[in-house]
Amino acid sequence: MRTLRFLLQKEFRQIFRDPAILRIIFVMPVMQLVLLPMAADYEVKNIRLAVVDHDHSVYSQQLIRKISASGYFLLTRYAASYQEAMKAVESDAADLVLELPSSFEKDLVKEEEAPVFMAVNAINGVKASLGSAYLRSIVQDFNQQVRAEWLQLPRFNPEPVVQVTSSNWYNPLMNYRYFMVPGILVILITMIGSFLAALNIVREKEIGTIEQINVTPIRKYQFILGKLIPFWVLGLAILSIGLLIARIVYGIIPAGSLFTIYLFAAVYLLAVLGIGLLISSYTQTQQQAMLISFFLIMVFILLGGLYTSVDSMPQWARYLVKLNPVSYFIEVMRMVVLKGSGTGEIKGHLISILAFALFFNTWAVLSYRKRS
């Protein structure tokens, strides 16, 4: 116990003496939490639209005005022909082409229907599908308006119309940040917990101090605990800072209890520290450890449900997500922060993470050797 106390004292002394580590631990997370949620946004805006209007009628003008007033579209080109508009798409000046035929107004009034043509640049799939969906709904809305103007509605609606009204639970304004900030915080804790710990141990290998430690009576568990505990504490410190930023900058106050969050984080950190330990026992230089960490964090983020919904992934990918500890914490964070879930609701997640912690740490401890 005494030895462990001195190991911890040494470890904390080194951490607080290294200005680079302090910056990485405290300044970077703050920057990331403040900047990233503001910049990374799901909503597709600024879709560039090229319009080919062969009709030049009042109705066609009205439709175009309605589209540009929606806020989603930027009317970048008013082309004379479809070919010209396509050129704009080719030179990446437009994402969407809307072509109105010369008989647009006449057909609309006389035939009660008028075809319009829409061509979408589908290189960016999200932008293409969302953009065409927005445009379609605007055109439909316009259609309703015109029909209301011209038609004598019968006394009773001939076709039954189902009207859908929705209410958004847990995030009533569908604020994207409420959803993102807890997720990004999880990624930060993961990076501190696993990768900084890994780099710290590998550094001892690199400068040869581990050799000197290995000749001493320090036992394996003491050395490992001496490395894990400081980063466990730092991870929880980052979580506290992150939650504070979420409250101050974004006004996100967890709906559930802080105890639930900290309880889960405490166990979760054990799991990611195990990953860090594992990385460190299979690498010899900080560079190697860094590259592996880089690869892992990519997988963790993309298969963690931070940006993309796990439910829309193919079945095999969903199994992979089950193997990603990060996905559990992201889900728990969102559940507790937005929905107010308690310890009972996250029990399953907690048990899974506990299993991860046991698995990674056992593997890491077994593979760590005091001698070669």
Next chain:
Amino acid sequence: MFFKTIIMQSGNRRQLNNGHVSVADIVMTYGKPNAAVQALQGINFEVKPGELFGIIGPDGAGKTSLFRILTTLLLPTGGRAEVGGFDVVKDYQAIRNSVGYMPGRFSLYPDLTVAENLAFFATIFNTSISENYDLIKDIYLQIEPFRNRRAGQLSGGMKQKLALSCALIHRPSVLFLDEPTTGVDAVSRREFWEMLRRLKAQGITILVSTPYMDEAGLCERVALLQNGRMLGIDTPAGITASFGKLLLAVRNENMLPLLKLLKSFEEVEEAYPFGEYHHVVLKQGSEKDLRARLKAAGMEAEVITAVPGIEDCFMDLMKN
């Protein structure tokens, strides 16, 4: 669980019986069997308690591998080794409690101060600086003025003194020093050997490796190591006495043509530069014969008889 802890604790405290080191048929092979590197090919030697034992050999001779095996950092491929009566493979915990190891590369924490490094190593050996201060006093006094400086900012000689202090702070029975004087200036080297002599007086067994032949004379006994093989073990005097041939020192103003000429003589077994002279080992003949031979070849040179040193012996042993 409680009972187990007690046993572990007592195991933890086990100390070496004495400073005796014995190495028997130690083999160390690195790499896969088909492309293996033989670092040590069957090494045998004994070091008596309280002895200052030198392992002399060029870079790549296997000195560091040997030290890493004896300090329980490396598992030997074959053979047995004991430190203080404990096996380096089975009883490594007992050995770790009471040996001091100073690796060739400075490996203390560069971001901790001198005092913090020393205190850290004292505490992890369950002791304190004050408990063994008398042992390191001579050395530590020299770095004491820099006690609050970070270890990474010390000069080479200072780092070495700190490393030695840290290796000694738990009063080890055996001290392993792997190339302690490599990259250290001449004055510091002399000082360092002076420190070792004082430590020896305290009864500590010291194993020191060095690539410098001139330091061999400062050890009580030396082992000559080359390509993982032991060339000979003896006192420095014994080794030089075993040099059974005539050694001459030759010099003139044109050293390079002189060396070429000397090497071309068939009675010359070996000729190599040595300081301001060339050392010449003769197969037959005498000093006079060589002088005459040189004159006949039209080369004026000063020829004197030389006393063979460790380096001459080493060169000789390496060839045979």
